[in-house]
Amino acid sequence: MELLSNLFEGYPDLWGGGVAHSVLILSLVIAFGIMLAKVKVAGVSLGITWILFVGIVFGHFNMTLNEHLLHFMKEFGLILFVYSIGLQVGPGFFSAFKKGGLTLNLLAMLVVFLGVVITIILHFVTGTPITTMVGILSGAVTNTPGLGAAQQANSDLNGVDAPEIALGYAVAYPLGVVGIILSLIALKYILRIDTKTEEAEAERGLGHLQELTVRPISLEIRNEAIDGKKIKDIRPLMNRNFVISRVRYNDGQETELANSDTVLHLHDRILIISTPKDIEAITVFFGKQIDMQWEQLDKKLISRRILITKPELNGKMLSQLKIRNNFGASITRVNRSGVDLVAAPQLQLQMGDRVTIVGSELAVSHAEKVLGNSMKRLDHPNLIPIFLGIALGCILGSTPFVFPGIPQPVKLGLAGGPLIVSILISRFGPQYKLITYTTMSANLMLREIGISLFLACVGLGAGKGFVETVIYDGGYVWVGYGVIITIVPLLIAGLVGRYVFKLNYYTLIGVLGGSTTNPPALAYSNDLTSCDAPAVGYATVYPLTMFLRVLTAQILILALA
Structure with missing residues (x-):
């Protein structure tokens, strides 16, 4: 006792x-x-x-x-x-x-x-x-x-x-x-x-969510001024943050990943990722909104979330990685602390970011090696x-x-x-x-x-x-x-x-x-x-x-x- x-x-x-x-x-x-x-x-x-x-x-x-x-x-x-x-x-x-x-x-x-x-x-x-x-x-x-x-x-x-x-x-x-x-x-x-x-309004990202969320949208190009132009030449005309992830050409049945040198034509269909506040202006500029099931159209392209775990990437801008040029894959969005960000070229990466990357199985695997995606590395405090x-x-x-x-x-x-x-x-x-x-x-x-x-x-x-x-x-x-x-x-x-x-x-x-x-x-x-x-x-x-x-x-x- x-x-x-x-x-x-x-x-x-x-x-x-x-x-x-x-x-x-x-x-x-x-x-x-x-x-x-x-x-x-x-x-x-x-x-x-x-x-x-x-x-x-x-x-x-x-x-x-x-x-x-x-x-x-x-x-x-x-x-x-x-x-x-x-x-x-x-x-x-x-x-x-x-x-x-x-x-x-x-x-x-x-x-x-x-x-x-x-x-x-x-x-x-x-x-x-x-x-x-x-x-x-x-x-x-x-x-x-x-x-x-x-x-x-x-x-x-x-x-x-x-x-x-x-x-x-x-x-x-x-x-x-x-x-x-x-x-x-x-x-x-x-x-x-x-x-x-x-x-219903909240689901569409209306109101004050417009600058705090990111969503994809499928468009068909109807603007004749875009016909024959490269994406890198179109971006300055818009003055908006957006990423064109995939293109399905009007004269073919193949779905391709877009990059800065991709040439767009009338009636091409594109997948764009942007903030809801910019979606309306982007839609008016390119053409009209359509429904597309991109994953079903071309099963050679996959989408995967990859974790940034390599210390040398900490603080680097997306454009410095050259993922599209080197591997033929595309980063479409970045998730940081639970919030999705548009994968703009000037966006600085941080350890622990989760990037959504689209490409072939081989291209995504190569990009994964560059980005890290090693939970074991992150588990080390x-x-x-x-x-x-x-x-x-x-x-x-x-x-x-x-x-x-x-x-x-x-x-x-x-x-x-x-x-x-x-x-x-x-x-x-x-x-x-x-x-x-x-x-x-x-x-x-x-x-x-x-x-x-x-x-x-x-x-x-x-x-x-x-x-x-x-x-x-x-x-x-x-x-x-x-x-x-x-x-x-x-x-x-x-x-x-x-x-x-x-x-x-x-x-x-x-x-x-x-x-x-x-x-x-x-x-x-x-x-x-x-x-x-x-x-x-x-x-x-x-x-x-x-x-x-x-x-x-x-x-x-x-x-x-």
Whole structure:
């Protein structure tokens, strides 16, 4: 019995209760939390946040860690979490600010701004400390990095942790998850959505998806001005990004791969890949749209997705590979971080890109050898960029910046610094031959370990006063504050997105889910439709929203604490 008591409550003669005690408590909190994460009520789960609640239970019964060790593990877990998020979203972060993405990001910024304003109003009207309100804000929008940023900012400002931040987060989080989904359902009825019409438009890539997706289209050439011209001479006339993949000549039955020297004639049929926003102009220029089953017409040509795994290709432009000239194959599109890009000649490749290549079996095999397509090579982790980036992130996060009106210099902290560095490294690293790619499984493992450690430590630290705060100190009122912060910004932004920005409903709910960085909201949105509009909207606004949530949480603490 004494052995069990020491393991759970700590060995009194050892610092922090001993290594065995600390590892046991952390392991049990995380294990039980992940088990409970699999439980769903009406198809909705609180997910990995159950670790926080299990930690609170352990902390309430005095099964916790030394406060200095708890602080270190919490910050280290947060760094791993935000850095891995930055590596994932970095490649698509800046491309999300194109015309279509800019509108979606403006709407997401509105959600963030409204949440911050409501938090400030509730702080002054109710007298609730800003530390508690920021915790409620982070819980209401289910944003764990914001919680970490707020705790770290308060620690820098006052030299101690503020358990009320975690208490506010824990109280508001459950209804934050449910409230977001209920808001999306309410908007469907408020806006009187015709789901069939909305889904048909989303499937065709209309609206703000036009610059964020890629699709193929078959055309018959009717423009006499094109007759007898080479593709390389036609491209400057269009001033659009497109790839002509295959040609079926009017005077023959063979389907051929197109290249820059391919000559086009009247009534030839071509397969073009481009963004939906350019499809209409391209169709008008070339002729008319037709239905073609290219795979059935010529079975000698195959289409295959190949993974870029050779380090020497990192940062190279597509035109430098000379795939068409050397092998007689054609790259038609590039998939990066789940988003398809037009295979324009000036597009820079990155390790981990998946290129769609079309050609004969032999040509595709030769191209495959050049590009790599070796999962074994990618499975080998590139640890230098990870630890070098974390080191740079800590330096940036610890550097003070002075802003007018804020008495204390602002630091990006151990949430903001590593996040910004990881975004910059993953986006611009390939241009300087720095391999920043990590497989999705490796990235997910790093991220899940980080967030698990962070949530376990936050729960253990907040457990001692949780019950007293909620029952006796009016903590139950915080639930109401959280509901207001969750629902009001989403409903307002939903109306603005529909009536001002004219967004498709499925794109809109994806954007609103992304503006709260809420995975259950994305899962719910994806279940409503077979199109990828919610996922595209979510992925487009997620990087900027994550950055703003981290930054605003710190600014609120530093400006008002």
